[in-house]
Each structure stands twice: as C-alpha cells, then as structure tokens.
Amino acid sequence: MTRSESGATPEAAVLRPHAEQQYAAELARLAEHDDRPRPPGWRLSPWAVTTYLLGGELPDGSAVTPKYVGPRRLMEVAVATLATDRALLLLGVPGTAKTWVSEHLAAAVSGDSTLLVQGTAGTPEEAVRYGWNYARLLAEGPSTAALVPSPLMRAMRTGAVARIEELTRMPSDVQDALITILSEKTLPVPELDTEVQAVPGFTVIATANDRDRGVNELSSALRRRFNTVVLPLPAGVDEEVDIVARRVDQLGRALTLPETPAGLAEIRRVVTVFRELRSGRTVDGRTTVKSPSGTLSTAEAISVITSGIALAAHFGDGVLRAADVAGGIVGAVVQDPASDRVIWQEYLETVVRERPEWRDFYRACREVS
Structure with a gap:
C-alpha cells in the first residue's frame, strides 16, 4: 500500500505528523461526501467520524483506511458521547490504542488534535485552567495580556476538542478543577472578574490506564461528568x-x-x-x-x-x-x-x-x- 493509497500526505519536515496532517486527504474526501447532519462546531458528521476511524468506501470508490480495529459499537458510542454535553473517558489496559483513538477523534471532529494536557504526578492546576506571564503580571498586574490560556481554555474559546492523557496520573485536586468546566461549560477567571464560556463544539476526551486504579482515582463527582468507554485488547x-x-x-x-x-x-x-x-x-x-x-x-x-x-x-x-x-x-x-x-x-x-x-x-x- 502506497502513501497515496492510504490517504496520508507526505510530511518530510516532521518525524511524526499529527493525525489531521497525515490523513488530511482522507478527511477532505470525507467532508466532500458527507451530507449527514453535523453537530454544531463539528467538521464532519458522527457517521463520517466513525467511518474515518473504522475505514470504509466512499461513493466515489475511494477507500478510507481503518485507524482502529475493534468493535464498531464502541466507536459509535464514543462518537455519540462527543455529540452530547458529556465528556468521554477512554479506559483500558496499556496498549489498547486509547491515545491513538483520542487523537483521531479530535482530528476528525475539530480538525485539531494538539490541544493536549499530559497528566503526570507533577501536572499543575495551571495546565487545566490557566497560568500567567509573570513578567507582565509583575509589570502590569492581572490583565488579559498577562493570562496564559491552557489547552482546555483555548478549546473552550474555539469550540474544539481538548485531550487529557493519563487522567488518573494527575493529582486529585488538579482533576477536580475539571468539574466546573465539564458541568457548567465555564471557566471562571476571578483575578479578572470574568469567565470563559465554551462555544459549540467544545468537548473533552480523557484517557486512563485501568492498571492505575488507586494511583489518583477519580472522584465520584468527576466520574459522573464522563461517559466511559472501555477499549479491550484485540479479541483474537x-x-x-x-x-x-x-x-x-x-x-x-x-x-x-x-x-x-x-x-x-x-x-x-x-x-x-x-x-x-x-x-x-x-x-x-x-x-x-x-x-x-x-x-x-x-x-x-x-x-x-x-x-x-x-x-x-x-x-x-x-x-x-x-x-x-x-x-x-x-x-x-x-x-x-x-x-x-x-x-x-x-x-x-x-x-x-x-x-x-x-x-x-x-x-x-x-x-x-
């Protein structure tokens, strides 16, 4: 199979292109043939997003390569979740393609898979909410210019998909900073006496390794904000x-x-x-x-x-x-x-x-x- 046959585009300048770059041709062909209803802020319909993930043939005879090999119903549930006001949690043992699916979902839904927060034991709350340019903060005081938006804040402003990797690796107090964002679709900025309200298309996809249970397990309040899809190991x-x-x-x-x-x-x-x-x-x-x-x-x-x-x-x-x-x-x-x-x-x-x-x-x- 050649690169053109797979729908991928050459990206000689980078070692590992983002999904929306590597599969730009396939995404464009899907958009061209996609005549089904699209949720507000989405680049493709849920049907087209699922076709992008699982592969298929378009009306013009061109092929869409599968990105995920597994039960179709799981991907349909994941895509349908993103079309509601619920966030999506992809759960599974290591190596079940959680990150891979997360990236391709974001690429197909909003055309941008780079709004990413990497969860670690040292992830600060600023990575979820916002930070400050301290040079400007000291010189000017709190201001919009001094504020440094997190990937989630940028996704809220633009109506895009934000991704959180290894959610259960993050400290519990940092996890809980997500509760207001996911339930109210609002991020308060008390220092500026303002808030950021999410525009249509905003959603969150998080991944978690079920071998990490007990590391920083999700609170019941946060877990209720997610629909969980468990990705299994290959069946055979x-x-x-x-x-x-x-x-x-x-x-x-x-x-x-x-x-x-x-x-x-x-x-x-x-x-x-x-x-x-x-x-x-x-x-x-x-x-x-x-x-x-x-x-x-x-x-x-x-x-x-x-x-x-x-x-x-x-x-x-x-x-x-x-x-x-x-x-x-x-x-x-x-x-x-x-x-x-x-x-x-x-x-x-x-x-x-x-x-x-x-x-x-x-x-x-x-x-x-």
Whole structure:
C-alpha cells in the first residue's frame, strides 16, 4: 500500500505528523461526501467520524483506511458521547490504542488534535485552567495580556476538542478543577472578574490506564461528568496480527526504513507469544503458563517488530527472521530480572521448545537470554 493509497500526505519536515496532517486527504474526501447532519462546531458528521476511524468506501470508490480495529459499537458510542454535553473517558489496559483513538477523534471532529494536557504526578492546576506571564503580571498586574490560556481554555474559546492523557496520573485536586468546566461549560477567571464560556463544539476526551486504579482515582463527582468507554485488547490472534501489521507498515514508511518483506509469520509468532504470556494459557488451551509483570500489549508487539525490521534491513539480509525479533521479545517480557527471567525460561522450555516449527525462534531466544 502506497502513501497515496492510504490517504496520508507526505510530511518530510516532521518525524511524526499529527493525525489531521497525515490523513488530511482522507478527511477532505470525507467532508466532500458527507451530507449527514453535523453537530454544531463539528467538521464532519458522527457517521463520517466513525467511518474515518473504522475505514470504509466512499461513493466515489475511494477507500478510507481503518485507524482502529475493534468493535464498531464502541466507536459509535464514543462518537455519540462527543455529540452530547458529556465528556468521554477512554479506559483500558496499556496498549489498547486509547491515545491513538483520542487523537483521531479530535482530528476528525475539530480538525485539531494538539490541544493536549499530559497528566503526570507533577501536572499543575495551571495546565487545566490557566497560568500567567509573570513578567507582565509583575509589570502590569492581572490583565488579559498577562493570562496564559491552557489547552482546555483555548478549546473552550474555539469550540474544539481538548485531550487529557493519563487522567488518573494527575493529582486529585488538579482533576477536580475539571468539574466546573465539564458541568457548567465555564471557566471562571476571578483575578479578572470574568469567565470563559465554551462555544459549540467544545468537548473533552480523557484517557486512563485501568492498571492505575488507586494511583489518583477519580472522584465520584468527576466520574459522573464522563461517559466511559472501555477499549479491550484485540479479541483474537488474527485481529491483533492485522493491527500490528498495519501499524508496522505505517511506522516503517514514516521512519523511511528500507523495504523489508512483510514477515507475517514472525508477526504472528510475536503476537502469539505475547497473548499466551499475558493470558496465562497457550492458544490451544492445553498448557497453563505464568504471566510476567509487563503488560505485553499490542503497542509493544508493534515496537518489537519495527525494531526487528530495522535489524533485518541494516544488519541482515533484508528478511525478517526469528533472530531479529528475539532480543526485542526478551526485553519486553523480562521487566523484572528476578521473577520475569524465571517465567520466560520456563515458557521457552515448556512451550516454545515443544513446537517443532519454532526451533529457529527457540535457538534465537536462547542465545539472547
């Protein structure tokens, strides 16, 4: 699949274009053929936004590439939520494409995915509300010119989608600064005796890792302001292999890696290993295995394969082989050297070694282990 076939536009000046830049051609074609009702402030109708996410064919025969592979109903619920006055919370284990979906939703709805607040333990309240240019504040006192708007304030003024990554990583008092914004659609600025009122199109998409429960769990008051959509891990091996293959192809072109055969056999092998270890059972259901401490997500499988392609292209014969992915797999599995190494060695000897068609993979993993 060529870059033009995917609907992506070349962005040679940046390493990783925003979704609205990379898929500008697809978004433009969707807008051209979109004759359905659009909520106030939206660039596309809910139907077109869902088509952009899940892929499809337009009336002129052009294809829209899928950005998310998973249950259609989940994306319909997410898009419908954004069309109401509710904010959207995307919840799931690491690697379930929460950030990816958030970015593409913002790009399709408002044409701007960059109004982003990154949640961390040190995120200040100013990142959610507003800050000050202290040089001007000291020289002039509180004024509109001295105020530094947050991404949420800018989204409220322009009727755009604001994104909050890792909401549960933010301190509880910073999280609660969202309550008035989400319920009243207003951000008070008491220093200036004024407020910012959201214009149509404004909404918030937040993501949270459900393994972070208990870190800074959302208050019941804040949770009520969100509709929650739980993004699952891929349902089957074939679905996960398809996701990994698509993303590896996209990343390979973005990083201008040399052309390398698809290596679907190795992709399937990596996905199988990750699925077996995180589920605690082999794919045939006959053997129970111990699960390591890592998440072994789809995103990590993509990283392992992409690194393997770079090895094959620059230090091998250009064909993705077991030796190219073995090191990446071991690095992903053995997060805790004390416990994970034992689990990995046991998996190698009781599962991998017993598969005759995996002998090359077994030898490669033994070498790097």
